[in-house]
Amino acid sequence: MPSTTYLEAIREGLWEEMERDPNVFCIGEDIAEYGGAFKVTAGFLERFGTRRVVDTPISEAAIAGAAIGAGLMGLRPVAEMQFADFISCGFDQLVNFAAKCRYRWNAPVPIVVRAPSGGGIHGGPFHSQNPEMWFVRTPGLKVVCPATAYDAKGLIKAAIRDNDPVIFFEHKGLYRRIKDELPEEDYTVPIGKAKVVREGRDLSIVTYGAMVWTALEVADRLAAEEGASVEVVDLRTLMPLDRDTVCASARKTGKVLLVHEDTRTGGMAGELAATINEGAFEYLDGPILRVTAPDTPIPFSPPLEEAFLPNADKVLDKARWLYRY
Amino acid sequence: MNAVHATSADAQHAQEEGLRAELAHKFLYYMSLMREVEDRIERKLYRQGKVVGGVYVGRGQEAIPVGSALCAEPEDVMLPSHRDMAVFFIRGVSARRVLAQYMGRVDGLTRGRDGNMHMGDMKAGVVSIISALAATVPVAAGVALALRYQGKNGVAFSYFGDGATSRGDWHEGVNLATVQKLPVVFICNNNQYAYSTPLHMQMACANVADRGAAYNMPSEIVDGNDVFAVYEATRRAAAHARAGLGPYMLECKTFRMTGHSAHDAAHYVPKEMFEEWGKLDPIVRLEQRMLEESWAKRDDLDAAQAAVKAEVDDAVAFADRSPWPDPATLLENVYQNE
Ligand SMILES: Cc1ncc(C[n+]2csc(CCOP(=O)(O)OP(=O)(O)O)c2C)c(N)n1
Numbered sequence: 300m301p302s303t304t305y306l307e308a309i310r311e312g313l314w315e316e317m318e319r320d321p322n323v324f325c326i327g328e329d330i331a332e333y334g335g336a337f338k339v340t341a342g343f344l345e346r347f348g349t350r351r352v353v354d355t356p357i358s359e360a361a362i363a364g365a366a367i368g369a370g371l372m373g374l375r376p377v378a379e380m381q382f383a384d385f386i387s388c389g390f391d392q393l394v395n396f397a398a399k400c401r402y403r404w405n406a407p408v409p410i411v412v413r414a415p416s417g418g419g420i421h422g423g424p425f426h427s428q429n430p431e432m433w434f435v436r437t438p439g440l441k442v443v444c445p446a447t448a449y450d451a452k453g454l455i456k457a458a459i460r461d462n463d464p465v466i467f468f469e470h471k472g473l474y475r476r477i478k479d480e481l482p483e484e485d486y487t488v489p490i491g492k493a494k495v496v497r498e499g500r501d502l503s504i505v506t507y508g509a510m511v512w513t514a515l516e517v518a519d520r521l522a523a524e525e526g527a528s529v530e531v532v533d534l535r536t537l538m539p540l541d542r543d544t545v546c547a548s549a550r551k552t553g554k555v556l557l558v559h560e561d562t563r564t565g566g567m568a569g570e571l572a573a574t575i576n577e578g579a580f581e582y583l584d585g586p587i588l589r590v591t592a593p594d595t596p597i598p599f600s601p602p603l604e605e606a607f608l609p610n611a612d613k614v615l616d617k618a619r620w621l622y623r624y
Numbered sequence: 625m626n627a628v629h630a631t632s633a634d635a636q637h638a639q640e641e642g643l644r645a646e647l648a649h650k651f652l653y654y655m656s657l658m659r660e661v662e663d664r665i666e667r668k669l670y671r672q673g674k675v676v677g678g679v680y681v682g683r684g685q686e687a688i689p690v691g692s693a694l695c696a697e698p699e700d701v702m703l704p705s706h707r708d709m710a711v712f713f714i715r716g717v718s719a720r721r722v723l724a725q726y727m728g729r730v731d732g733l734t735r736g737r738d739g740n741m742h743m744g745d746m747k748a749g750v751v752s753i754i755s756a757l758a759a760t761v762p763v764a765a766g767v768a769l770a771l772r773y774q775g776k777n778g779v780a781f782s783y784f785g786d787g788a789t790s791r792g793d794w795h796e797g798v799n800l801a802t803v804q805k806l807p808v809v810f811i812c813n814n815n816q817y818a819y820s821t822p823l824h825m826q827m828a829c830a831n832v833a834d835r836g837a838a839y840n841m842p843s844e845i846v847d848g849n850d851v852f853a854v855y856e857a858t859r860r861a862a863a864h865a866r867a868g869l870g871p872y873m874l875e876c877k878t879f880r881m882t883g884h885s886a887h888d889a890a891h892y893v894p895k896e897m898f899e900e901w902g903k904l905d906p907i908v909r910l911e912q913r914m915l916e917e918s919w920a921k922r923d924d925l926d927a928a929q930a931a932v933k934a935e936v937d938d939a940v941a942f943a944d945r946s947p948w949p950d951p952a953t954l955l956e957n958v959y960q961n962e
Pocket residue numbers: 707755756757784785786787788789813815817818819880
């Protein structure tokens with residue numbers, strides 16, 4: 300009986316890491332007494348006190364900068380952005396300083412920045428974005444986008460133990476929607492490793508985040524409709540990218556459909572297509588296709604948001620076409 | 625009884641005088657070293673093409689990094705700005721390594737990955753300069769938070785110019801530090817220009833120190849060309865921060881005796897300002913005081929300057945011999961174990 304939600308999994312991971320390592324602490328807006336906008340840190344104040352659960356003014360640059368400063372001093376801060384959208388206010392600290400410290404002056408910055416991202420919750424243009432690519436193309440940062448409760452817990456723990464800065468995207472639409480049975484014992488999920496979440500022979504769907512669930516639904520439907528055997532690859536980490544797993548799947552099935560909730564131009568699909576072109580071109584039996592959000596801000600009104608977001612019907616259309624190709 | 629008393633007071637006075645004289649010699653050494661290294665970089669190596677890229681010097685401002693950093697305790701952490709080279713020397717980074725940094729060689733603090741003052745070394749307790757102005761201020765708050773978290777009695781020294789105080793990061797960082805009562809000493813070098821922008825186009829208040837009131841932060845105006853004044857003020861500020869009373873700001877009034885950078889002739893600065901401030905050169909003032917107080921004779925001062933020149937000659941030669949970084953290392957160290 301699966302019992303732990305994606306949100307609880309992150310919370311458990313964070314809690315256990317704080318119990319394990321006295322250098323781990325949380326910093327962010329409304330995270331202490333209030334427990335965070337999404338309640339990920341509810342109850343942390345009572346257990347860990349104000350020393351380790353630091354409420355800040357509304358200052359994303361200061362949150363990011365202070366986390367970096369504390370990280371340079373050997374602590375392991377976990378900073379919370381109330382919404383991933385507002386990470387832009389702390390952008391410079393992350394991309395210009397944190398990302399470059401190791402390369403420039405050999406100074407590790409072991410920080411995690413948690414960023415609730417993603418649409419489907421009627422949050423509108425400022426509370427629904429998928430800003431992962433802002434960071435994917437900043438060498439020195441790691442970018443993680445878990446899709447399951449199991450991975451969310453394992454990856455938050457791995458991120459906290461990692462000696463490089465990690466931007467941890469939590470999909471808001473998954474927070475309370477999905478569950479897993481989690482192991483009792485301590486475990487981590489390695490950063491930089493994709494996972495084949497469903498094996499198949501005819502077609503690969505490569506995706507991450509909430510779209511993993513969409514891809515799995517499409518795999519079921521295409522199997523029922525056409526008897527197709529669809530493989531689903533969950534990237535889990537976008538940077539460093541697990542190119543080997545992606546290319547292995549492409550070589551195996553010869554047909555690849557790329558899916559992401561993020562907008563189209565400059566999205567992950569472009570990089571994946573180039574990667575497959577470089578690593579599996581000889582094996583391809585069809586064009587590399589993609590289903591993504593269009594190049595617009597993410598709109599608020601439900602019919603508009605629905606039109607914007609990729610969904611199973613849109614993915615199924617492309618998957619069917621490619622399967623029959 | 626009285627006689628004994630008088631003797632011990634005299635002894636104490638003599639001891640204090642001795643310490644002040646010793647301090648004055650230290651000031652002179654670090655200020656002269658910074659002046660000489662920067663002169664060599666800006667007026668020689670840059671023109672010879674041996675230093676490429678941006679060169680920003682702190683000529684005329686040496687009293688600020690020297691007077692302040694010499695107050696720091698070993699566990700304090702320094703976050704210098706781009707005209708504070710002496711902070712590195714005081715923290716034990718040699719002129720050799722600083723010159724190798726400017727020349728892009730492997731013996732520079734960043735091994736050629738970055739240039740000029742954009743360097744740091746946590747082992748020396750110096751956080752790298754961040755090119756984006758004022759970004760260092762929230763980082764200083766985080767360093768101070770960590771010092772307190774770790775139960776250390778250390779203080780973060782956060783340096784910036786007048787122009788940097790216009791940025792949002794500055795205000796966010798100062799606000800966080802004051803709300804959290806963090807042990808930070810904020811040290812502003814107000815050299816009255818930010819690149820070509822004069823102070824009155826940078827802020828509507830007369831002094832950077834005026835900004836302190838908005839954060840309930842004690843803020844002092846200091847003669848930034850008087851190294852003793854900077855030293856005394858920094859001691860007050862550090863004692864305040866170390867006592868857990870929160871941040872303290874020093875606005876050190878000074879003047880940038882050069883263009884913004886080596887390529888900038890500063891035509892926009894009225895000539896009279898250079899003349900007026902030239903008379904207040906902090907090294908000349910220190911030497912005069914040392915002579916007046918009989919802490920040194922002219923010969924001693926000349927010998928000290930000659931020693932500094934010899935040290936810099938050696939450092940330049942060292943940097944010139946230091947190897948270039950191997951392009952094969954380009955991909956290394958973006959992440960751990962790569
Ligand atoms: C965010 C940002 N904008 C612009 C610059 C370019 N820049 C470098 S130094 C400088 C002037 C800085 O003035 P101030 O803070 O007063 O320091 P000073 O150079 O006078 O010591 C400028 C505009 C920068 N480094 N960072």
